[in-house]
Amino acid sequence: MKRLALYLSTITLLGLLTACNHKAEVPQLSSRNDTLSWAMGENIGLSLQEMGGALNLDNELVMKALRHTLDKGDQPIDDNTFREAMNYILYIQQTEMMRRDNQNEAKVNEMQEAYFAQLVKEHPGVKKHESGFYYEEVKAGTGRKAIFGDRISFDYRSFLMFSGEPYDQTYGKRKPITHVVGRPMFQGLIDGMQLMNAGSIYRFYFPYQLAFGSQGSGDIPGYTPFIYEVELHEIYKD
Numbered sequence: 001m002k003r004l005a006l007y008l009s010t011i012t013l014l015g016l017l018t019a020c021n022h023k024a025e026v027p028q029l030s031s032r033n034d035t036l037s038w039a040m041g042e043n044i045g046l047s048l049q050e051m052g053g054a055l056n057l058d059n060e061l062v063m064k065a066l067r068h069t070l071d072k073g074d075q076p077i078d079d080n081t082f083r084e085a086m087n088y089i090l091y092i093q094q095t096e097m098m099r100r101d102n103q104n105e106a107k108v109n110e111m112q113e114a115y116f117a118q119l120v121k122e123h124p125g126v127k128k129h130e131s132g133f134y135y136e137e138v139k140a141g142t143g144r145k146a147i148f149g150d151r152i153s154f155d156y157r158s159f160l161m162f163s164g165e166p167y168d169q170t171y172g173k174r175k176p177i178t179h180v181v182g183r184p185m186f187q188g189l190i191d192g193m194q195l196m197n198a199g200s201i202y203r204f205y206f207p208y209q210l211a212f213g214s215q216g217s218g219d220i221p222g223y224t225p226f227i228y229e230v231e232l233h234e235i236y237k238d
Contacts, residue, residue, distance in 0.1 A: 055092055105214065108223040111162065112207045115225075119205060126205070133188045134205040135195065143198025144235060146181050151236045152193070153178045161205060161225035176233055186211050189228065196232045204228045 029035050069075075075082070116134055120126050126136045146152055153176045157169040170176060179185070181193045188210030196202050208214070208225045216222040 055089065101214065104223055108208060108225070112225055115161065116205065116207075129191060129195070131187070131191050131210060132207060133192065133210050135192060136203050137200065138203055138229070139199075139201035139231075141197030141200030141232065143200075143232075145195075145197050146193050146232065146235055148181050148190070148194060150181045151178065152181060152198075153233045153236075154193075155231045155233070157229045159227040159229075161227050164227075167226070186213075189230075192228070192230070193232070196230065198232055198235045201229065201231045204230065 027034075027038075029038055077085070116128075119134060120128075123136065126134050128134050155170045155176045157171065158167045159165060160167055182190060185193070186206075188204065188206035191210075192202065192204045192206075204227065206226045206228065208223045211226045212220050212222070212224060214222045216224060
């Protein structure tokens with residue numbers, strides 16, 4: 001079994017190494033092949049920088065092993081030793097990722113708490129839901145209140161909570177959404193919709209735990225809190 005084929009999906013494990021300290025002269029790239037070659041090397045280099053020196057490995061020996069392998073030279077370690085080493089690297093990588101996730105989680109939680117404290121202080125009309133998000137009624141509705149399982153139509157705008165930067169909206173982009181109150185909506189929106197009467201507009205402030213979580217979704221990174229402004233148009237009689 002070829003070792004590179006066995007661990008091809010774990011090429012990012014090179015990120016556990018410390019980047020070399022010297023700076024080389026930037027070459028001139030004159031062809032597409034040059035660009036592709038450089039991009040591959042840059043990707044590996046960025047991975048080297050990302051994880052730091054968690055294993056305290058010898059960078060020069062790592063580079064030598066890379067060149068030796070690309071030149072199809074005989075390897076000084078057998079397959080079993082190679083697998084054991086790679087399994088250990090996997091373990092260290094996972095441990096390091098968990099440590100970073102915990103640090104990121106603590107930092108975002110602290111920022112959310114500070115944001116919500118300031119929000120309530122500056123906007124007395126903002127209330128806290130029992131599940132943990134905050135909300136305010138922008139416009140009252142006269143229709144009945146939505147419940148879980150109702151088929152509804154609504155428009156929305158969303159914003160990144162900390163920066164206030166617009167993220168997405170239906171207005172001017174597509175027709176109002178027709179959807180059932182429930183999955184696959186994220187939990188904060190499921191609970192928030194059930195506060196609304198038909199015809200109302202609410203603004204919701206969702207911590208990341210009640211939005212897209214620590215994993216994120218698509219191009220939304222993990223630990224991203226959101227503001228949603230929702231206009232509930234109609235609750236259908238099904």
